[in-house]
Amino acid sequence: xxxxxxxxxxxxxxxxxxxxxxxxxxxxxxxxxxxxxxxxxxxxxxxxxxxxxxxxxxxxxxxxxxxxxxxxxxxxxxxxxxxxxxxxxxxxxxxxxxxxxxxxxxxxxxxxxxxxxxxxxxxxxxxxxxxxxxxxxxxx
Numbered sequence: 001x002x003x004x005x006x007x008x009x010x011x012x013x014x015x016x017x018x019x020x021x022x023x024x025x026x027x028x029x030x031x032x033x034x035x036x037x038x039x040x041x042x043x044x045x046x047x048x049x050x051x052x053x054x055x056x057x058x059x060x061x062x063x064x065x066x067x068x069x070x071x072x073x074x075x076x077x078x079x080x081x082x083x084x085x086x087x088x089x090x091x092x093x094x095x096x097x098x099x100x101x102x103x104x105x106x107x108x109x110x111x112x113x114x115x116x117x118x119x120x121x122x123x124x125x126x127x128x129x130x131x132x133x134x135x136x137x138x139x140x
Contacts, residue, residue, distance in 0.1 A: 007026045031051065035060065045065065048068070052074070053075070067088055070118060078097065093123040
């Protein structure tokens, strides 16, 4: 199944979706997309998205027209996530539970939340630390 979103909207939320392609060419006012409990998604972005949040999902491909449209990917308990940019074939990234278990065995990727950002031409993944009450701790 394929959906083309070419009109302006406030925010996108995708839940329990499978085997679907989404093509985003219309402006998302909050520049936020949330996806949870989904599998085998192909998301193509022709617009800027500041925050992508993926929870409890598998096999999600994120493709941007340009790296300038990407800001961050926040995820928890997800597998086989990939990022790519059509304007730069050498700039791509793969992450998920299996990769975090290899790189950071002290963390539990089923519980901990992670953020992926692009710094220069390098992807950086950090665990998001929370204080008592769930408040974000900005210390790295």
